[in-house]
Amino acid sequence: MRRLGTGAARARAATALLVVILGTACGGSSPTAPGDAPLTPVATSAEWAASSPEAEGLDPARLTELVQRIRRAEFGQVESLLVVRNGRLAVEEYFGGGSLTAAHTMQSVTKSVVSLLTGIAVRKGLLRVEDRAAGFFLGYEPLANFDDRKAAITVRDLLTMRTGLDWSEDAYQGSPLQLLNGCRCDWLRFVLDWRMREPPGTRWEYVSGGTILLGGLVGAAAGQRLDRFAEAELFGPLGVTGAFWIQGLPDGLPHGGGGLYLRSRDMAKLGQLVLDEGRYAGREIVQPAWIRESTRRVATGVRVWAGQRFDYAYLWWLLDDKGGDIVTAAGAQGQFIFAVLRERLVVVVTSNNDDARWVAPVGFLVSHILPSIREPRR
16 A cells, blocks of 8 residues: 555554554543543534534533543543534544544545445436446456456445455455455455455445445546545535545555545534535535435344444445434444434544444443433424
């Protein structure tokens, strides 16, 4: 992979990529805040309206207990917790090395961003979900292991993790993903040449390589690399700052499976975009129809995290919430965006947990944040 320059954050980026599966500034708590300190008041800013739990119908005592437990490292190395309700930032806390300005590894939250970018490309008429993937990579012909099954893989198959590729990354060590991350080769050819197991659309299997291929496909359809398309069509309109990607071959290809780095506030903007069906600050960025389609179940019961069953959509996870949905972007080490549709609530967590505690945010979403809701949404 290509080096991203010097500095602690960029050095960590290269290391973090190997586990892909799926400085303090104003605002937020100091890393040295004592465990029993109260919630940090949210600072007013141009990008988020500041509020408080009480003003947004949330129980401050329950949220304070959660934050104090995070400060005591009861959930491992959590670095940020943001809670947005009714479009206003009610909780913003940073821990350890986390800060308002630091872009954090997204790991597989990156995949959900690729889903949004695919939707934008569809809206612009650059591609259709029925399009066959191989048709965007004619320069790679002849492909290894090519047959009718590989020829039939569509954009929708890549979005829904039903590629038919003979690919498993449930154990990262020795997986195709580990081979790709370490190969210093053309990532697109690596995936395009991989062997098939069954016809696409047959079975759900988590395949990060498929999302890397989808990112290259969106870039090919747009006539510009995925990161540049993201800046022009998504990050720019959202006011995202400081984003960067792990890149590789060919030609600085962004790692669409898990190579994105974002600030926590910008993660919250993505969650709010989902809540508002593709609109942000009065502007339509993603079509409402795409938000609805891409957050509709295509596979059920594919993961259980912290005792909660998750279904799958178009590179988004879905958690049932009393008949409604919590649309979720999830990444290794504990990166989460939860968009709680029925409550107009967005929760963002970043972490650095390399053990089973990476799913701790799912647990405290259910044990503390959802029960903190005292008043119905406005």
